[in-house]
Amino acid sequence: MKVLFCTSEALPFAASGGLGDVSGSLPQALRARLIGCRVVMPLYEDIPKELRENMKFLTSLSVPVAWRRQYCGIFEAKVGGVIYYLIDNQYYFKRHGLYGHYDDAERFAFLSRAALEMLPYIDFKPDVIHCNDWETALVPVYFRLFYANNEWYAGIKTLLTIHNIQYQGKYGIEILRDVLGIPESETPLMEYDNCVNILKGGIECANWVSTVSPTYAKEILSPWFSHGLDNILNERSWKLSGILNGIDTNLYNPAADKEIFVTYTVDDLSGKAVNKQKLQERLNLNVDPKVPIVSMVSRMVAHKGLDLVKEALDQLMWETEIQFVILGSGEWEYESFFRDMQGKYPGRLSACFGFVPELAHKIYAGSDIFLMPSKSEPCGLSQMIALRYGTIPVVRETGGLKDSIQDSGDGEGNGFTFQSYNSGDMLQAVHRALEGYAKPEGWAVLVDRAMKCDNSWGRSANEYIRLYKSLIKE
Numbered sequence: 389m390k391v392l393f394c395t396s397e398a399l400p401f402a403a404s405g406g407l408g409d410v411s412g413s414l415p416q417a418l419r420a421r422l423i424g425c426r427v428v429m430p431l432y433e434d435i436p437k438e439l440r441e442n443m444k445f446l447t448s449l450s451v452p453v454a455w456r457r458q459y460c461g462i463f464e465a466k467v468g469g470v471i472y473y474l475i476d477n478q479y480y481f482k483r484h485g486l487y488g489h490y491d492d493a494e495r496f497a498f499l500s501r502a503a504l505e506m507l508p509y510i511d512f513k514p515d516v517i518h519c520n521d522w523e524t525a526l527v528p529v530y531f532r533l534f535y536a537n538n539e540w541y542a543g544i545k546t547l548l549t550i551h552n553i554q555y556q557g558k559y560g561i562e563i564l565r566d567v568l569g570i571p572e573s574e575t576p577l578m579e580y581d582n583c584v585n586i587l588k589g590g591i592e593c594a595n596w597v598s599t600v601s602p603t604y605a606k607e608i609l610s611p612w613f614s615h616g617l618d619n620i621l622n623e624r625s626w627k628l629s630g631i632l633n634g635i636d637t638n639l640y641n642p643a644a645d646k647e648i649f650v651t652y653t654v655d656d657l658s659g660k661a662v663n664k665q666k667l668q669e670r671l672n673l674n675v676d677p678k679v680p681i682v683s684m685v686s687r688m689v690a691h692k693g694l695d696l697v698k699e700a701l702d703q704l705m706w707e708t709e710i711q712f713v714i715l716g717s718g719e720w721e722y723e724s725f726f727r728d729m730q731g732k733y734p735g736r737l738s739a740c741f742g743f744v745p746e747l748a749h750k751i752y753a754g755s756d757i758f759l760m761p762s763k764s765e766p767c768g769l770s771q772m773i774a775l776r777y778g779t780i781p782v783v784r785e786t787g788g789l790k791d792s793i794q795d796s797g798d799g800e801g802n803g804f805t806f807q808s809y810n811s812g813d814m815l816q817a818v819h820r821a822l823e824g825y826a827k828p829e830g831w832a833v834l835v836d837r838a839m840k841c842d843n844s845w846g847r848s849a850n851e852y853i854r855l856y857k858s859l860i861k862e
Contacts (some may be wrong), residue, residue, distance in 0.1 A: 389417065389423050389424065389516075389853070389856060389857070389860070390423075390424040390425075390426075390512070390513070390514045390515050390516075391415075391423060391424065391425040391426070391513050391514055391515065391516050391517075392425075392426055392427075392428060392503070392507075392512070392514040392516070392518065392520055393411065393414070393425055393427045393428070393502070393518045393520075394427075394428050394429075394499075394503050394517060394518065394519045394520065394524040394527055395407060395411040395427065395428075395429050395520045395523075395704040396412030396429065396430065396486065396487075396496065396499070396520070396521065396523035396524060397411060397429065397486055397571065398415075398427055398429050399411070399412030399413075399474070400412060400427065400439065400467060401432070401435045401439055401465075401474070402429070402430075402432045402434055402435055402486060403799035404486050404487065406551060406552075406600075406633070406767065407521060407551050408552070409518060409636070409707070409769065410520070410600075411427060411429070411520065411818065412467075413621075413634065413635075413636050413845045414634075414845055414848065414849060414852070415427050415470045416467075416468050416469075416470055416845070417634070417844075417846055417849035418849050418852065418853070419445050419468070419469055419470050419851055420846070420849075421846075421850070421851075421853060422678055423602075423629075423769050423853060423856075425469070425470060426470065426471040426472070426473065426512060426514075427470060427472045427473065428472075428473040428474075428475065428499075428502075428503045428506070429473075429474060429475070429786035430474065430475050430479055430480070430481045430483050430495075430499055431443075431461070431463055431474035431475055431476040431477075431861065432486060433481060433482045433483055433484055434485070434486070434747050435474075438732045438824060439465065440446045441465075442465055443463040443465045443474060444463065444464045444465070445461065445462075445464075445861070446462045446463065446473075446509075446510060447461075447462050447464055447465050447509050447510070448460060448461045448462065449462070449502075449505060449506065449509055451498060451499050451501050451502045451505050451666070452501060452505075452569065452718070453497060453501060453567075453569060454497075454565065454566050454567055454568060454569035455566065455569070457639075457746055458479070458480075458498060459477055460475060460476065460477055460502045460505070460506070461475070461476030461477070462474075462475065462476070462506055462509065462510060462688075463476055463537050463621075466559075469503065469754065472861060473506065473510065474505075475498075475499055475502045475503070475700050476501075477498060477839055478503060479762055480494070480495040480498055480499075481495070485521075486574055487783075488805065492523075492557075492566055492622070493557065493559050493563055493568065493584075494563075494567050494568075496522075496523040496524065496526065497526055497555070497567065497568050497569070499523070499524065500519075500524055500525075500526035500527045500529075500530055501526070501569075502755065503513055503517070503524070503527055504517075504527060504530055504531060504534075504535055504541075507540075507541070508540055509765065513540070513541075513544070514544060515543070515544065515854045515856065515860050516544070516545050516546070516547055516759060516859055517531070517545070517546050517547070517862065518547045518549065518852075518856075519546065519547065519548045519590065519594070520548075520549050520551060521548070521552070521555060521587070522556050522586045522587040522590070523553050523589075524554055524840070525548055525557065525587050525589060525590025525594075526568065526586055526589065526687075527546065527612045527693055528546040528589075528590050528593035528594040528595075529546055529570070529577060529578070529589045529590060529592075529593045531544070531593070532593045532722035533570070533571070533574060533611055533696040533847055534570075539749075545549050545595045545596075545857070545859040545860060545862070546595050546596075547592045547594060547595065547596050547598060547644070547858075547859065548590045548591065548594035548596075548597050548598070548712070549597075549598045549599065549600065549647070549738060550597065550598070550600075550608070550766075551599075551601045551766060551767075552615060552766050553587070553599075553608050553615050553617060553706075553766075554615050555586065555587075555618065556585050556586065556587040556588065556615065557584075557586030557587055558583050558584065558585050558586075559578060559583060559584045559586075559786060560583060560584065561575075561582070561583060561584055563584055563619065563677065564578060564579075564584055564850065568584070568586075568718030571618070572670075577589050577592050577593065580616075580617075580620065581616060584837075585617075586598050586719065588617060588620055588849070591617070591620055591621065591624055592620070592624070593638065593665070594627075594860055595627070596627050596628075596629070596855065596859055597624065597627055597628045597629075598620075598628070598629050598631055598730065598764045598855065599628070599629075599631075599766060599817075600630065600631070600632065600633045600767035601630050601631075601632045601766060601767045601787050601790075601791045601792075602630035602631070602632065602791055603630065603786070603787050603788065603790045603791050604630055604765075604766045604767065604788060605628055605629055605630030606630075606743070607764070607786070607787060608621055609621050609622050609625060609628075612829055613764055629855070630791075630856070631848055631851045631852060632767060632786065632788055632791050632847075632848060632851075633767040633769065633848060634772070634843055634844050634845035634846070634847060634848040634849075635769055635772045635773055635776065635843050635844070635845070636843075636845065637776065637843075637844045639817055640749075640752075640773045640776045640777070641665055641776070642659070642660075642753055642776065642777050642778070643656070644841075645749055645753070646740040647745070647746040648663055648749050648753040649662060649666040649667070649750065649754070650662040650666075650750075651665055652753075654778070654836060654839040656831075656838060657835065658777065659842055660753065660754075660777075660778055661677060663750065663753040663754040664677065664681060664754045664755070664756070665677065665754075666683065666709070666750075666754065667681070667713075667750055667751065667753075667755070668681070668754075668756030670750070671713060671738035671740070672734075672735065672738065673711050673713075673735055674711070674735040675735065677709065677710055679709055680709075680711070680756040680822060680825045681710070681711045681712075681713060681754065681755045681756050681757070682704075682710050682711070682712050682713070682755070682756070682757045682758075682759055682782075682818065683712070683713040683714065683715075683751050683752075683755035683757070683758055683759070683779070684697070684713070684714045684715070684716070684758070684759050684760070685714075685715045685716060685719045685748045685751055685752075685758075686714070686715075686716045686760070686772055687717070688714075688716045688717060688718030688719055688722035688723055688726070689722070691762065691763040691764055692718075692760075692761075692763070693760070693761030693762045693763055693809075693814070694718075694719075694722045694764050696761045696809070696811045696814050697759070697761065697814075698722065698725055698808070698812075699811040700811040700814060700815050701729060701817065702729075704815060705729075705736065705737065706734055706762065707819075708819075708822060710736075710822065711737065711738075712733075712736065712737045712738075713740070713755065713796045714726055714738075714739050714740065715735075715737045715741075715742075715747055716740075716741070716742075716743075716745060717741050717742050717743065723739075723741060724763055726739035727739055734801060742826055752773055752774055752776075752777040752779055753777045755774075755778060755779045756780065756821075756825055757780050757781075757782060757783045757818070757821050757825065758770065758771065758774035758779045758780065758782065758783070759781075759782050759818065760781060760782070760783045760789060761783070761784045761806075761814045762783070762784055762786060762787070762789060763780075763784075763786070763809055764786055764787060764789060765786050765787040765788055765789050766787050767787060767788035768783075768787065768788045768789050768792070771783055771788075771789055771792055771793055771803070772841075772843040774838075775792075775793075775802060775803075775838040775839065775841045775843065776839065776841075776843070777839075778835040778838055778839045779838075780802075780803050780804070780821060780824075780834060780835065780838055781793050781802075781804070782803060782804045782805075782806075782814075782817050782821050782823075783802040783804075783805055784805070784806055784807070784814070785805050785806065786848055787795070789805075790805070792841075792843065793805055794811065794833055796824065796837075797820070798815060800837075802834070802837050802838045803821075803838070804820050804821045804824075805817060
């Protein structure tokens with residue numbers, strides 16, 4: 389089986405978020421299962437020089453972009469045995485930043501068309517083209533309109549994965565012909581709410597649509613989560629499903645992690661206690677092994693549940709003896725709040741700002757409880773990473789949080805959960821976690837269960853392989 393993975397970002401070349409992690413990890417897991425997966429993405433200016441030096445120029449071609457044709461260079465690179473094709477066009481990609489440019493619609497239309505045009509040139513005919521988010525959602529559209537009836541492309545199936553439905557590629561209707569090159573007769577494919585909606589077009593044309601967790605696939609059928617696309621998704625619900633993302637279990641491995649203070653295993657947790665002590669020392673917290681550390685590693689924005697934390701944190705600090713740690717950056721409102729709280733609770737609360745991967749690893753390893761009260765969370769990776777390090781998650785039951793964390797109230801779960809989006813329910817869940825922490829024998833059983841959870845990409849890859857096979861059989 390051969391798969392072409394189309395993405396706007398992928399580690400180690402360029403990434404701005406979770407899509408880059410997925411695009412770097414899933415193809416590797418597929419290859420390990422003997423799936424011939426190759427990746428296509430833009431050759432961005434921001435790709436590090438040392439990675440560029442290992443690329444090989446394959447060929448060049450002329451790619452149609454509406455009424456004009458544009459140069460396209462194809463470079464090849466290999467990472468972990470996976471072949472990456474990097475699409476070169478200096479007009480579109482020789483600029484800093486992956487997204488947010490005035491002509492993003494045209495840039496990613498070019499990428500989508502180039503991904504299809506290049507296939508005969510590189511002599512690679514995939515069984516499935518796996519597209520991701522709105523930036524490559526035009527691939528299924530172009531395939532249906534311009535390639536499906538071409539003998540060389542016969543039999544290829546398309547899959548579109550929605551990583552975050554909030555981002556849809558919405559533009560004025562005037563770009564349809566002159567920028568995207570979509571015939572006027574096909575306007576209904578792309579038009580939605582009086583504008584061009586690229587993600588909607590991909591949903592219409594793809595053979596199958598997936599999301600990054602089973603619960604999120606159900607949630608986006610409702611207006612609360614769909615950002616306006618619930619009507620079209622309900623009409624196409626017969627071809628919608630969800631597969632939970634995984635994490636890189638080599639990168640996040642307490643037994644071998646060079647970023648944490650001391651390594652440890654599920655069979656010998658003595659190192660976790662050392663990590664806790666060292667974390668308290670580094671963050672100027674009172675050094676006390678008995679006091680539970682509740683932590684967050686999160687963007688400081690409302691939909692991550694920061695408004696609930698803002699409402700409840702004072703009460704939590706007064707009612708309990710916890711220490712609270714947060715790492716992240718985002719909206720001024722929340723950064724200012726946590727700065728003030730750090731001054732209010734010296735020795736008990738530490739607020740760290742910015743993107744600091746090594747400190748994030750140390751927080752996962754040194755904390756006891758990990759708080760993730762998101763308003764919405766398509767998948768979420770932090771709760772899985774916390775499990776890996778034996779730090780027990782407290783999460784709201786939404787999206788991938790619901791799929792990966794089960795409440796331990798029944799004696800079988802791996803964390804603590806709450807349903808309603810309010811600070812009272814969140815506080816109650818935290819209190820239940822603290823009650824569990826106060827019982828060392830039971831807590832040790834819970835930590836053991838958490839660290840043995842399988843959130844590897846191998847599990848996710850097996851599910852994608854089953855989906856690919858079902859598409860090919862159609």
